[in-house]
Amino acid sequence: MDLRQQTEEILKALGGEENIHAATHCVTRLRLALNDEEQVDKEKLESLDVVRGSFSTNGQFQVVIGQGTVDKVYKELMSLTNMEQSSKEDVKTASAQKMNPLQRAIKTLADIFIPILPAIVTAGLLLGINNILVNPGIFYDEQSVIDVFPQWADVTNVIAIIANTAFTFLPALIGWSAVKRFGGSELFGIVLGLILVHPDLLNAWTYGDAVKDGTVPIWNILGLEIEKIGYQGQVLPVLIASWVLARIEVGLRKVIPDSIQMLVVAPVSLLVTGFLTFIAIGPAMFAVGNGITDGLIFIFEQYAWLGGLIYGGIYPFLVVTGFHHTFLAVDIQLVGSTGTTFLWPMLALSNIAQGAAVFAMMLATKDENLRGLSGTSGVSAWLGVTEPAMFGVNIRYKFPFFAAVIGSALAGLYVTLESVKATSIGVGGVPGVFSIVSGFWFEFMIGMTIAIVIPFIVTFIIAKRRNV
Incomplete structure (x- = not known):
């Protein structure tokens, strides 16, 4: 693959140098503030060997390249143009100028909560470990691990202190x-x-x-x-x-x-x-x-099936629009007020559903580029980051996205009817089970099965029929 030639083609597909206001990159993607996204030829862009997908979010146009390669492509882009290297903050600032007031408000919430998310997620995982050790009936009938092995009680107490600090x-x-x-x-x-x-x-x-x-x-x-x-x-x-x-x-x-x-x-x-x-x-x-907490609890207690079906189904659309950052604050408020959250399990299942759909595309497609993109983005989705899967594959082909929405909605319906709760925000994918209250693990596993099987089967059948 001639990276310089590929980068030249990327530049043309983006509308040329004059259409790029600022450019930077992260681990896998070019992150661009464009003057006019309508000038982008997405079909040409995504047909290039080096490009694994593209999407627009929070005023930024992002081109999925892949780890390692993206750094080389960015250097080629800088050498081909008169642009100076920009920081992520430069691109964010340039992108924010194109947002409406609502988008700016959502971005502000994201800018506040995303930096503290690692501490919250870590606390959630440690609370999950603590729950495994102190709750009876997981490994032993009517006894916890520390009941059977009391010498581990102090170790568990230290884990609990470390886990609770972020919330305290x-x-x-x-x-x-x-x-x-x-x-x-x-x-x-x-x-x-x-x-x-x-x-x-x-x-x-x-x-x-x-x-x-x-x-x-x-x-x-x-x-x-x-x-x-x-x-x-x-x-x-x-x-x-x-x-x-x-x-x-x-x-x-x-x-x-x-x-x-x-x-x-x-x-x-x-x-x-x-x-x-x-x-x-x-x-x-x-x-x-x-009031927000009590209102949500009332809705999900009185109309559990409807609340789960709607939230599970709309969550992927919240991610597309960026509104999902708003519910991060709601989850944290629920945990702070009640000690648990009934919304977060549906978030984890939605991510799993998107990953299942993209894995189905990986197995069904004959396109090597699509297969590679689907494999890497599927792993990413099951570890809690769905944007590459959603924007790179599922929304691009539409039917995998809606298959995932159906799976997510039905899984949300089930876990809400079963009153599944999480002790905290955790890794929003398969490892999310460790953040679930231990008494609801079995029900969450069934929800996870629904979120995997339905999107996978629906996507695989349609992809095969369409010969993707």
Whole structure:
């Protein structure tokens, strides 16, 4: 394969150098901010030997090349053009200019939550390991592993502490990422988050019992009675407070002389934001967050089959539009408020369904390029990253995508009727079973079987009939 010639063809298919505003690459894909995506000849682009697929998301046009090769193609692209190498942030900034307000809002949520996702996923996996060790009836009748082997009890306790830390100090993680995204100092964001979970505050998880007992501690400040509560596991209070903190900090830095900024900016920013949060932002957002949680629980309790069918079926469309990042915050809120989430299992099954459809394409097709792309993107989907499978294969041929939607919807219907829950967000694919509450493993496995078998059979039959 002549990579230089292939890169020249890629450049032509993209509409030429004048159509590329900025370009960078990740591990497997060229990531481009284009001036006009309508100029792209996708049919010509995806017919090239080096190209394994292409898709557009969040204002970026991405060309799937493959690990290792993408770096060489990018270097050839730079040498063929007068463009300078761009960072991922440069491309994101250029892409954001083409988004509407709703897309920008979704992107903002993604920019905040994706950086903290590794910590949340790790916590979910460790909680899964902890559940395997402490829950009875998994390996022994009516006994847990540590009941049979009590010498492992302390090891399990250490695992539990490590696993729970990300959720205990979740506001600090969100504060760091959110304040950074809003243009402030991320260190202030961490401090703000830690303020909201200070041990002197009433723990949010015991708030309900304290209300019933009439023991909620109160501050009396200038005649105002303010509940002295923390915001453990809460998303909205720290999210809004972080925006306020960043705005105050940025504004102060513009008017305070450099010589005294250290003495003024941080104390004033944190004091003002802290008081506003405890007086207004926290209580209001606490109520909104609990309202969202209660509303979702009501819907899925009263209309479980319908909720599972709809959410399982629409989740792939949420990924296509980028709306799925919004539900990441909802999942985290559910875990923080109730200790489990009933939405995340359907996310994992949706990813598995997309992977099953693309594996069927791998076995059914005679096209070597498509077979290679399907194999790698199928593995990626089953490990939780579905974009290469969805945009590179399933949406491109349409019927695999809709076969996966049917499988995902039916699997979602089943696991919702069986009340399957996850202890946390985990790896959104086959390894996701470790994040499922251990008592629901069998039901989740049945859901996984539905999500694999239906998309695979439907896709394979149609692909063979169409001689793909």
